[in-house]
Amino acid sequence: MKKRIHDIDLFRKYPHEVQAELFQNLISTAKNTEWGRKYGYADITTMAQFQERVPVSTYEGLYPYIERVMKGEQNLLWPSKIEWFAKSSGTTNARSKYIPVSPEALEECHYKGGKDMLSIYVNLYPETKLFTGKGLSIGGSHRPNEFNTKTSCGDVSAVIMQNLPIWAEAMRTPPLKVALMDNWEEKIEKMVELTVQENVTSMSGVPTWTYVLLKRILEVTGKSNILEVWPNLELFTHGAVAFGPYRQLFREIIPSDKMNYLEVYNASEGFFGIQDQAGTEDEMLLMLDYGVYYEFIPMDQFEEENPKTLTLDQVELGKNYALVISTNAGLWRYKIGDTVKFTSLDPYRIKISGRTKHFINAFGEEVIVENAEEAITKACNATGAIITNFTAAPVYMESGKRGGHEWLIEFEKEPSSLQRFTEVLDTTLREINSDYDAKRQKDIALQEPIVHAMPPNSFMNWLRHKGKLGGQNKVPRLSNSREYLEEIMEVNGVRGI
Known part of the structure; x- marks a missing residue:
């Protein structure tokens, strides 16, 4: 963990160099894919060439490629074998989105984000007793891909849990077979039954659904607050929705000044940010070495057909930007649908300001x-x-x-x-x-x-x-x-x- 803090300090200090090197690696790795050949990745040497040749993409623009990958074709957007797809959980589209999850995205982005979250937390709170107990996480579910049963799709949390190493699985609760149950109401009851017996020291999840579980635990146990069930609980890692409106809700149910809250920015498309300072709300360090190259569209240009994007060295404090990513799973200049504002430029810290459609x-x-x-x-x-x-x-x-x-x-x-x-x-x-x-x-x-x-x-x-x-x-x-x-x-x- 100490070694990783050194690496994080490195990209804090040299953000543009880290992103430039990552960009070159992405282009080089994908040059022989169908997408890479189409846009001439083999002779792209600068970001300006990349922006000139490759259009900004929406999910609809990439879907013909994604659908072919789901049907079993490989080496279209990314050279590694794609066997998992994260099903987007948003409620804004009737049709779900299926985001390819490559082995690199799992290891170098999602898992790295989870390990960094722990490294940063321990660095902030060296006296932590986090590892004396278990971490409770509320996941989704996954099932075989309807186009190709050799591959699977589901909530990104389920994809991550299913592929966790044995040592990580041993540190969490409830067991995988319960965490990945499809029936939500049945899952909640089973989670209550199993987790109240554990020494839970941390939780991670979406605030709304975590609260539903905690409330049910109090109803079943008859306790007045969660610390009577888990006296060693010290951390809630949350994401997906802003925590501000829920802060008082959690204070009532977990009445302790020693309870810590850590915000993360993780999505189906990748893991992007981690709160790296104690006591700050909604402000996260932009993680720059996760196989994700970042661009930003000023919101006054968002509706343009091929909008001009800014690179990290061009952004300004307090302005609203639509996030555009190129990733180690083959999402190229992809509009993720989130908007962010920079709260610091040294190091680069962001807060999520909304959704482009919300x-x-x-x-x-x-x-x-x-x-x-x-x-x-x-x-x-x-x-x-x-x-x-x-x-x-x-x-x-x-x-x-x-x-x-x-x-x-x-x-x-x-x-x-x-x-x-x-x-x-x-x-x-x-x-x-x-x-x-x-x-x-x-x-x-x-x-x-x-x-x-x-x-x-x-x-x-x-x-x-x-x-x-x-x-x-x-x-x-x-x-x-x-x-x-x-x-x-x-x-x-x-x-x-």
């Missing part, structure tokens, strides 16, 4: 997920509320009516006043987003938000209805259409405006 801009207000989560967190703090989930969508203008935003919020603890909660939500959005504020002036275009306190389990009912219960599935925070919002209300018998 925003509300029905009236030119340009509200992004980062805005929504900050406003929700402040509204909770002001009213003593604790939330479990939320989503929002526009209310479109009709004859004689102004537009607005409608919010569905499921509270674990109701606010002291829903009206006060709404006011703080609205005021915070106005303070942090000048476009929203301009549209709210004198209610010209936008009226005050409409907030519905949803019945318990509303979002879980919707995910169950969609067949997306458990694993890494998550609720879209914002949408520029009313599709999800109206589905959630209909499933739960709630009337909107």
Whole structure:
């Protein structure tokens, strides 16, 4: 672990050199693939040539190649044999995405990220007793690929767990056969039964689903908090959704000042960031030696057909960028769908600011997920509320009516006043987003938000209805259409405006 901290310090100090060397390795390795021959990788020597020849890709653009790989063809996007595909868990597309996972991506990206997370944590907290117990992780499931049963696909967490070395498997709970169960509700009950007997010192997972498990453990054991079940619990490693709105929820159920929280940025496409400082929220070190080459699209150019991308040495603090990656699994100049902001340029640290498809801009207000989560967190703090989930969508203008935003919020603890909660939500959005504020002036275009306190389990009912219960599935925070919002209300018998 100490040796790895030295390597991390190296790319902190020489970020551009590390990325340049990695870029050359990617190009050289893939030059004889079908994709590499198509775009002349053999004689690409500079990043400028790469940007000129190779288009920025979406999943739809790469899918013809991915589908052929899923059917058994090899050496199309990447030379190594591809036997695993990570099924994207997002709820925004009806059709799932299948991301190739090469042996290099498993070893040099996903596993390396997991080991680095431990190295960084131990470096921050050398007195840790983490290794005296087990790590609890909530995974998804996997199954044979329908196109080719010699290969498999599933949630990236399931792909990683299935391929873990024996020593790593011995350090985690529950057993693999339970962790990878397909039926979420049956899995939860089995996890409760098995894990309450263990000395759990750490947890990792999506905050929403981890909380569901912890709450069920308290119901079954009759304990008042999780430390009565696992007194040595000291770390929760979380990702996939911003932790800010959930922080108070976890403080209530794990009432200890010694409990540590570490954010990571891992996705089906790769492992990108790890929180490397104690006490910072939502800010992660960009990991530069994981077989991932990074480019960034300024959001004002995102909709262009072949947008100009920036390299790491060209980015600026505080600006919103769409993330573009080229990886050791054959994703080339791929728009991952996330947006990030840089909080530091020495070393390079980022925070996830949202999704390229998750925003509300029905009236030119340009509200992004980062805005929504900050406003929700402040509204909770002001009213003593604790939330479990939320989503929002526009209310479109009709004859004689102004537009607005409608919010569905499921509270674990109701606010002291829903009206006060709404006011703080609205005021915070106005303070942090000048476009929203301009549209709210004198209610010209936008009226005050409409907030519905949803019945318990509303979002879980919707995910169950969609067949997306458990694993890494998550609720879209914002949408520029009313599709999800109206589905959630209909499933739960709630009337909107």
